[in-house]
Amino acid sequence: MDQARRVLVLDDSEISLEMGRFVLEERGYEVATALNLAEFHQRLEHFRPDLVLTDHVMPEMTGAELVQRLKRDLATEGIPVILFSSKPESELQRLATEAGADGWLSKAEGIEKLGELVDALVGEIVF
Template sequence: MKRLLIVDDELAIVEALQDILSVEGYDIVTAFNGAEGLQRLADGKPDLVLLDLMMPVMDGREMLRRMRDDPSLRGIPVVVMSAGRISDEERRSSARFLAKPFELDVLLDTIAELLVEPQPTA
């Protein structure tokens, strides 16, 4: 079972995503700001992170920067979710971007695409 980390300060969004993604067969871990998100990463690496940008304590931009600066976290796929804009530098960080509000099928397709296991070559 693939583990997803949802990092968002809006409880309603976290609960909705947790319910939907659990039904889809994902193991869900949650955090409500970037500092909590980094702690969850230290507790055990997820297969993918869903990350809001605008949060208190530590925003998503700082969490993403710290993830990309840490070789042990750099390879974890990140889907940035935000109602705001992202910079060109953030786009180059290898994170995917979904503008809020997003369509559920687009989110599920993005997650599935990022979690595809590489096929062994013969």
């Protein structure tokens, strides 16, 4: 990558955020994190990510609802979004597909898979 691709991670768990940040930064990504929707919207506007990674189970709204909002907004509809959750993979796949997410990953598969999925999605993006 000539220029580091930017990934914005939303999760209400600080541990998940830091693990995600570590894995992605080790792969050469520039990473911003948010613990809640207010932080997410602030970072979204100023950080301008190439990809969004969102947890599904959060207090303010589900990740699937966030995916739907991002995909309906002209300013963010082109940003790939990955739904990331501890839900069983079959349920997570259904939720992600119905919401219009570009990918999904069960936390049960391990954080290592996160980097591979992000690499694959970023590789498909034409910059």
